[in-house]
Amino acid sequence: MEENKDTRTELDELGEFGLIDQLTQDFPLRNASSLKGVGDDAAVINHEGYRTLVSVDLLVEGIHFDMTYTPLRHLGYKAAVVNFSDIYAMNGTPTQIVVGLGVSNRFSVEALDELYAGIRLACENYNVDLVGGDTTSSQSGLVISITVIGQAKEENVVYRSGAKPNDLLCVSGDLGGAYMGLLILEREKAEYLANPNMQPQLQGFDYVLERQLKPEARKDVIARLKELGIKPTSMIDISDGLASEVLHLCKESGVGCQLYEGKIPQDPSTVKIAKDFQIVPSITALNGGEDYELLFTIDQKDYEKIQTMSEDITVIGFITPDKGIAELITPDNHVIPLKAQGWNHFKVER
Amino acid sequence: MEENKDTRTELDELGEFGLIDQLTQDFPLRNASSLKGVGDDAAVINHEGYRTLVSVDLLVEGIHFDMTYTPLRHLGYKAAVVNFSDIYAMNGTPTQIVVGLGVSNRFSVEALDELYAGIRLACENYNVDLVGGDTTSSQSGLVISITVIGQAKEENVVYRSGAKPNDLLCVSGDLGGAYMGLLILEREKAEYLANPNMQPQLQGFDYVLERQLKPEARKDVIARLKELGIKPTSMIDISDGLASEVLHLCKESGVGCQLYEGKIPQDPSTVKIAKDFQIVPSITALNGGEDYELLFTIDQKDYEKIQTMSEDITVIGFITPDKGIAELITPDNHVIPLKAQGWNHFKVER
Numbered sequence: 001m002e003e004n005k006d007t008r009t010e011l012d013e014l015g016e017f018g019l020i021d022q023l024t025q026d027f028p029l030r031n032a033s034s035l036k037g038v039g040d041d042a043a044v045i046n047h048e049g050y051r052t053l054v055s056v057d058l059l060v061e062g063i064h065f066d067m068t069y070t071p072l073r074h075l076g077y078k079a080a081v082v083n084f085s086d087i088y089a090m091n092g093t094p095t096q097i098v099v100g101l102g103v104s105n106r107f108s109v110e111a112l113d114e115l116y117a118g119i120r121l122a123c124e125n126y127n128v129d130l131v132g133g134d135t136t137s138s139q140s141g142l143v144i145s146i147t148v149i150g151q152a153k154e155e156n157v158v159y160r161s162g163a164k165p166n167d168l169l170c171v172s173g174d175l176g177g178a179y180m181g182l183l184i185l186e187r188e189k190a191e192y193l194a195n196p197n198m199q200p201q202l203q204g205f206d207y208v209l210e211r212q213l214k215p216e217a218r219k220d221v222i223a224r225l226k227e228l229g230i231k232p233t234s235m236i237d238i239s240d241g242l243a244s245e246v247l248h249l250c251k252e253s254g255v256g257c258q259l260y261e262g263k264i265p266q267d268p269s270t271v272k273i274a275k276d277f278q279i280v281p282s283i284t285a286l287n288g289g290e291d292y293e294l295l296f297t298i299d300q301k302d303y304e305k306i307q308t309m310s311e312d313i314t315v316i317g318f319i320t321p322d323k324g325i326a327e328l329i330t331p332d333n334h335v336i337p338l339k340a341q342g343w344n345h346f347k348v349e350r
Numbered sequence: 351m352e353e354n355k356d357t358r359t360e361l362d363e364l365g366e367f368g369l370i371d372q373l374t375q376d377f378p379l380r381n382a383s384s385l386k387g388v389g390d391d392a393a394v395i396n397h398e399g400y401r402t403l404v405s406v407d408l409l410v411e412g413i414h415f416d417m418t419y420t421p422l423r424h425l426g427y428k429a430a431v432v433n434f435s436d437i438y439a440m441n442g443t444p445t446q447i448v449v450g451l452g453v454s455n456r457f458s459v460e461a462l463d464e465l466y467a468g469i470r471l472a473c474e475n476y477n478v479d480l481v482g483g484d485t486t487s488s489q490s491g492l493v494i495s496i497t498v499i500g501q502a503k504e505e506n507v508v509y510r511s512g513a514k515p516n517d518l519l520c521v522s523g524d525l526g527g528a529y530m531g532l533l534i535l536e537r538e539k540a541e542y543l544a545n546p547n548m549q550p551q552l553q554g555f556d557y558v559l560e561r562q563l564k565p566e567a568r569k570d571v572i573a574r575l576k577e578l579g580i581k582p583t584s585m586i587d588i589s590d591g592l593a594s595e596v597l598h599l600c601k602e603s604g605v606g607c608q609l610y611e612g613k614i615p616q617d618p619s620t621v622k623i624a625k626d627f628q629i630v631p632s633i634t635a636l637n638g639g640e641d642y643e644l645l646f647t648i649d650q651k652d653y654e655k656i657q658t659m660s661e662d663i664t665v666i667g668f669i670t671p672d673k674g675i676a677e678l679i680t681p682d683n684h685v686i687p688l689k690a691q692g693w694n695h696f697k698v699e700r
Contacts, residue, residue, distance in 0.1 A: 055392035058450035100408035145495035
């Protein structure tokens with residue numbers, strides 16, 4: 001934790017209500033739909049004319065983040081943004097968040113201010129209001145629960161279940177970078193633990209580190225699709241790895257798909273680092289997590305339109321009527337059943 | 351944990367998605383407003399014609415509950431109900447919840463089924479839908495984050511800020527019981543730790559134990575007030591103790607109040623147990639928490655009407671124009687400034 005040791009304020013100096021006041025004081029309400037924010041039994045929201053979207057993520061220290069290399073400001077930013085991503089994945093607009101925070105006394109008020117500075121920046125960048133929360137003690141690690149509220153016109157909501165045969169499978173941005181960033185951070189942590197005098201070697205890894213530590217949600221992609229008049233037939237955000245998300249879309253839509261391994265978009269630095277780690281690069285996209293790109297299907301009639309976004313959107317396959325059969329086509333035309341290795345948090349631990 | 355040792359299923363046998371399927375399978379959607387529940391990036395809710403209310407609570411093992419004496423089914427029930435209480439405190443109706451769960455592998459699938467059985471019962475009793483969640487590993491204790499979504503017509507929403515001079519200060523039910531229940535449980539735990547062969551002595555304490563372990567939200571009070579045509583001018587639920595909540599209402603409304611100590615409603619068993627513990631009974635109401643009764647103010651014109659609820663509602667004081675001056679009037683007419691001792695979770699720990 002980077003904090004000035006001259007100004008360490010203990011949490012119990014403020015108490016729960018004082019702490020909430022301190023943390024939430026610089027969160028002006030930006031959305032007219034936020035009728036009442038922090039400070040009552042519940043927030044009050046006006047989504048008249050819209051459907052309300054709700055999603056929650058729970059981030060637990062030691063599972064989702066490691067305080068050794070995660071600056072609190074980045075953690076706050078990421079915790080908020082990954083929730084916004086869930087709302088964009090419904091083709092909606094995030095409008096409010098409520099934050100539950102469990103924290104032990106090893107954190108100072110100044111440290112939590114850093115965390116909230118990150119949440120605040122995310123709210124500014126994505127025009128979202130913090131409208132409530134619950135702050136409590138925790139006997140062990142830091143726990144952050146963010147619930148995001150969003151809105152969408154009913155006719156615009158995109159579910160995971162709408163993909164149909166012959167639809168094109170598309171993905172935004174590039175994949176695998178966040179996982180490579182994590183491997184770099186874990187490697188440097190291990191080096192540091194073995195030899196505390198060593199400086200971490202992070203030069204040249206900027207891109208993948210930013211993908212891991214400060215991801216963005218693809219608000220821009222949603223806006224551009226709307227401009228082009230494209231409504232995806234199904235959509236999901238990529239938090240667990242491409243393979244897992246493709247399987248979700250196929251399962252919920254009752255379809256199959258063919259996914260071209262060679263088409264998977266990857267940044268050159270991701271590919272290079274993967275090779276240095278002796279990992280097949282596409283595996284970092286298929287099974288690595290936390291890229292927060294959008295995976296979606298579109299009707300073939302929208303193919304021309306989507307080509308105008310080709311710097312940002314890649315067509316990586318297509319939907320088949322073969323329910324339950326999702327296949328990966330390798331560059332040398334082998335056909336492999338797609339399997340989700342993804343993250344199984346419960347496996348990591350024992 | 352009461353579970354059959356013959357059937358212990360490890361969490362990693364199911365994986366995250368399998369576990370979510372298992373836990374959420376018996377939650378039918380009851381509200382027409384729940385357009386899409388568990389199984390997409392976000393839930394989709396139709397609150398057309400209403401305002402949306404949102405509140406979150408984070409419950410952390412060792413801080414909010416002790417697994418030694420808290421059955422998981424009760425814990426699930428309570429975790430849900432205390433959230434519903436926040437929505438009733440806005441004069442609204444809870445309609446949906448999303449549940450974030452952090453859990454270590456010392457819990458089995460069967461144990462989590464118990465927890466969800468409690469959440470399910472609460473949802474049944476209060477007609478609320480479980481529409482989403484996030485289930486993850488935790489390296490230490492159990493963490494439950496519940497976000498409740500509710501609705502209210504805009505003109506019916508009651509804030510903490512509407513109390514005005516001469517309004518009557520009212521409270522539902524009786525106070526202090528939940529805190530007495532906690533003291534009994536803590537006492538028996540200490541006895542048990544000192545002598546594991548001892549049977550806990552819980553006979554005769556049914557009322558206060560139920561207040562602690564299985565509280566109810568005052569849905570009935572909200573319904574009855576509506577029948578009588580009474581709209582409170584301000585309202586809050588009592589989670590931290592009466593003194594703390596009265597001070598919240600006064601602060602948010604910019605008023606003062608006089609609270610008659612002798613009027614505070616208490617169950618005879620609460621009074622008896624308090625005396626056995628050598629605690630002044632009213633202190634258990636003023637500073638004990640978790641009663642989840644409703645504290646509200648009404649206009650004097652509604653006095654006659656509220657009298658018809660006198661078995662359930664007690665007038666305990668009145669609002670004054672003296673901003674910042676909240677006073678307790680003792681039975682022998684001493685005037686004492688009201689102070690919130692309440693819960694300071696951050697103080698408990700060090």
